[in-house]
Amino acid sequence: MHVFYRPEQVADTQSISRSAIKPKLVVEDWQAQGFALTIHGFEPVRRDDFKLVHSDDFVDGVFNGTRFNGFNNADPAVAHSLPYTTGSMVAAARFAIEHKTIACSPTSGFHHAGPRAALGFCTFNGLMVTAMLLKQWGLAQRVAILDCDAHYGNGTDEIIEALGIDWIVHRTQGEHFYDRATTLGGAYEQWLDAAIGDCAQADVVLYQAGADPHLNDPYGGMLSTEQLRARDENVFSRLSHLPIAWNLAGGYQTVPGATEAQRLEPVLALHRTTAMCAARHQRA
Secondary structure, eight states, X not given: OEEEOOGGGOOOOSXXXXXXXXXXXXXXXXXXXXXXXXXXXXXXOOHHHHTTTSOHHHHHHHHHTSSOOTTSSOOHHHHHHHHHHHHHHHHHHHHHHHXXXXXXXXXXXXXXXXXXXXXXXXXXXXXXHHHHHHHHTTSOSSEEEEEOSSSOOHHHHHHHHHHTOOSEEEEEGGGTOOSHHXXXXXXXXXXXXXXXXXXXXXXXXXXXXXXXXXXXXXXXXXXXXXXXXXXXXXXXXXXXXXXXXXXOOOOOOOXXXXXXXXXXXXXXXXXXXXXXXXXXXXXX
């Protein structure tokens, strides 16, 4: 499995969301599980790359410490990590396209970030930066963003609207489902089936494989473990003819434990399942 990871992606900021430290925990977990990983280095994105989708004053403010990040603070460690978290997504997508395969960016915290503000643990919208750079480089003319985080990717939609973009297919689960009842009777599976079909004609798919829709997640509470496994299998099998770059998105379950990894084990287990599904359908 191709994984784009550098330690600079990690920032241990104080928050109920552990997304800033999750890249390290996930990669260490996959290594401990004996997964066959090829870990790739990559270059961080530039400040100007963020300005492709965000206002200059917002981007500069985050890096200068005068604007809050997605964790509602101005922690310089978070600011330092941001070019690497988005850089990981960009590099994974570029690799997936150039090698016609599946690649992973073990990152979270993109889809709530809008043109001028951070929100919901998301500072910059790495999905949209990735799409813009792929288009700019001539690597993709049509990009699909399949967002299966529990929550609506409002920031992604806001940027698409603000820039008048018509070449991105954006399907976001959180726009349609908000609790267990809304997913019943096959409603979720029907939505996913249609969303995958809508993504199938793109040149590349950016897939947010959120763990937070799980029934036991305090900010999700929608889908069973088996439904999440079936979701991932459906996405990777039906879109395997396309390059896919996937990331972790949300996940907030915790259990008692002595270490960060032990406390986050329910989330790590769900990301483990996604990784195994991806590996089964990887072509190179």
